Amino acid sequence: MRRLIQGGTIVNEGRNFIGSLIIENDCIIEIIEGNKTPRDTFDEIINATGCFVLPGVIDDHVHFREPGLTEKADIESESRAAAYGGVTSYFEMPNTSPQTTTLEALHDKWERAKQSSYVNYSFFFGATNTNHTLFSQLDTHSIPGIKLFMGASTGNMLVDRREALEQTFRTAASLNIPVMTHCEDSGIINENMKKAKECFGDDPDITHHWEIRSEEACWRSSLLAVELSRKYKTRLHIAHISTEKELSLANQPEDEGRITLEAVLAHIAFSNDDYHTKKSLIKCNPSVKTTNDQRAIRQALTDGRITVIGTDHAPHLFEQKQGGCAKAASGMPMIQFSLVTMLELVNDGVLTIEQLVELMAHAPARLFHIDKRGFLRKGYKADITIVAPNQEWTVDKESIQSKCKWSPMMGHTFQWRVLHTFCNGHHLLNDGEFDGTVHGERISFRNEN
Incomplete structure (x- = not known):
């Protein structure tokens, strides 16, 4: 043909x-x-x-909910949405049911995608407090890296033992594969939620979400990830940066390019002002933060501090998105709208179309060493x-x-x-x-x- x-x-x-x-x-x-x-x-x-x-978009961060959560989404439906959005490759996250933390679960996902994914696919292997001994059995030519939840989020995959964190970074470094982290300090978040409930009731209004899942919670966790990356010389990719403060972690000479940052659509497109109109539809973890944070992230798209744009595409049923900070589910479906949203920022002069292609195609291909994709x-x-x-x-x-x-x-x-x-x-x-x-x-x- x-x-x-x-x-x-x-x-x-x-x-x-x-x-x-x-x-x-x-x-x-x-x-x-x-x-x-x-x-x-x-x-x-x-x-x-x-x-x-353009080269087809490579989305390094999606949640397609299969297996176990397919009332919300599945590989067939979400890969179709990807195609409608110009996305030709995706990396899916491990917080499904069962979680992708065993070799059997990983192989099952590959088989499911082979049968139903319309676009190209791969899957992160999830770290737990106890499974680092499995990393050496992974085919490192078939996965983008290890996903590590350093903060509690949807799926309850929190790794919170210092020894387990050290083992994850140490072992990933020995295999020369990146660790992609979700960085939020659960202790800080839990204390903030406790105080918010004391002030506002059992389900604080969504306008307080950015205060509960705060800048400090993100900063403390990201700082720990950087500390471990430097200790073991591990390639670290910090997912969904949501604060201006975290941007200072990029491009430090001592890191020799090993630490990279991802921005996702939620924190590029929205700010805490949008909670008043979008309500819990824009509830996500980490939370959408201030207009200053949004402005800083947009600036970082053009100066090299942000390496990759992903979506953190995370569907829930509409009824699961109702409520406030405690009850509404976190996550939003965005893969179909990522490219056209970023093209609007090209129209607005936030970035050039060449920079868009770098962030959404070239850079993920280069960062994860993808074979023969991401470029024309x-x-x-x-x-x-x-x-x-x-x-x-x-x-x-x-x-x-x-x-x-x-x-x-x-x-x-x-x-x-x-x-x-x-x-x-x-x-x-x-x-x-x-x-x-x-x-x-x-x-x-x-x-x-």
Whole structure:
């Protein structure tokens, strides 16, 4: 199967230019600059004039809820939402049921994804207080790294014993795989919640969420993670940075590039001002913080302190999102809207489209040493997204692909639209038409070829 994508603005590796891509089967075989039309025979020609041709988005942080929580979401539904959002690869988190903390659970997820994931997939292996001896049995070419919950969140995977934390960082360093941390100090959070309940009742209003899951709780935990990373020279990727203070942990000379920070859509798109209108729909852990924190995170997207943008896509049933700080579930479905949300920030001058591609495709591929994905290069897998500006559409229940059928973006009108998504050369999304006859592939890491 030979396909031609012609006439679009190709955005790749810090440049943008009018050009064409030739795809043969699952790979890019030619990139042609300029308006010249290749003289060849193609099975399909996509006219991308007026559109932007990007590498497929790599989302390093999702919760697809399978197995065990499939009333909320599953791999089939959420990978379809990913494709509609221009996301061609994802790394899923271990707080499912059962948790991905055994080899058997990991293998089960691979088999499930092989059967039902429309885009490319991999799964973090979860750390516990006792399972570090399993790390050496992992195929490090098949996982992005170890996920470590240093704060209690959805799924109750808290690792809170100092000895277990030391073992996790030590063992991951010996295997040269990153530790991705959820950093919040549960002791500080519990004390804040106790005080809030004394003042406001058993379910404090959601407007207090950022005070309970506070800046100090994030800072103390992130500081401990950095301390352990420096002690063992472990590659550390701190997930969902939510405070300006934590940004100071990036790019310290003594870390030699081993410590990286992720920002997610919740903390880029929202601030504590939005609790008044969005209520618990934007409740997440770590909490959405102040407008100053939001502004600082947006600035850090452009100056190198933030390395990667993920979504922390985390569906719940709509009824589970009702209530306040104690009762409403934490997490929101965002994977379908991540790329178009960031493109709005391009329109607003917050970052350039080249910086967007770096943060959402190139950097995750580089950071996790992904084989032959994340760039538009000859010989690389044809994971490609084509987006069109000035294509106004409004999010409603019918347009949401996630199984839970809600999003905090409901009612929002976007100016960009994802028109086409190619995964391994397969034309998965074609201007609103979805072809789910072909599934994605298991992502490969850290190979020498």
